[in-house]
Amino acid sequence: MALVSIVMPIYNAEKYVSQAIDSVLNQTMTDFELILINDGSTDKSAEICASYARNDQRITLIHQKNGGICSARNKGLTLARGEYIAFIDNDDVYLPDLLEENYILAKKYNADILKYGNQYIKQKNFQLMRFIHRESSMKKRCLL
Numbered sequence: 001m002a003l004v005s006i007v008m009p010i011y012n013a014e015k016y017v018s019q020a021i022d023s024v025l026n027q028t029m030t031d032f033e034l035i036l037i038n039d040g041s042t043d044k045s046a047e048i049c050a051s052y053a054r055n056d057q058r059i060t061l062i063h064q065k066n067g068g069i070c071s072a073r074n075k076g077l078t079l080a081r082g083e084y085i086a087f088i089d090n091d092d093v094y095l096p097d098l099l100e101e102n103y104i105l106a107k108k109y110n111a112d113i114l115k116y117g118n119q120y121i122k123q124k125n126f127q128l129m130r131f132i133h134r135e136s137s138m139k140k141r142c143l144l
Contacts, residue, residue, distance in 0.1 A: 002033040002058070004099055006086045007076030009037050009069045013090035014044040021052050021059075023093040029100035034059045035076045040066025045090075 006024055010017055024034050036059060038046045046063060053061040064075060073087065084106060088094060102114050 002082040004032040005080035005082030009072030010090045011039040036061045037072040039072040
């Protein structure tokens with residue numbers, strides 16, 4: 001069993017899906033499975049994903065009729081076998097130690113759920129990525 005199952009819904013993302021997949025494959029933590037759900041893409045997304053799946057046994061590729069991102073995520077959840085489940089959108093990028101850092105935190109605090117986010121700011125010749133830590137917003141959104 002993989003420590004983390006990562007679900008990535010994919011729809012018409014040929015321009016950036018490789019970058020998203022590469023960011024997962026380049027994690028410092030390697031004990032994961034990546035579940036790619038092709039949600040009826042009409043571009044070359046499925047071919048790109050198939051190439052990755054052929055070359056890495058941690059990747060599972062599923063094709064389904066377009067049902068929307070929620071349908072694709074739910075399909076991925078049914079296939080997930082990891083101790084923890086993570087999501088990444090087909091146009092997002094993980095920092096190289098994201099899985100390892102979050103796994104360590106989840107274990108340290110015996111957490112069932114981790115919430116994290118970031119903010120990317122781009123101005124003329126200046127880029128900044130920072131993590132957002134808003135404990136108060138988490139409390140407002142939690143349902144127990």
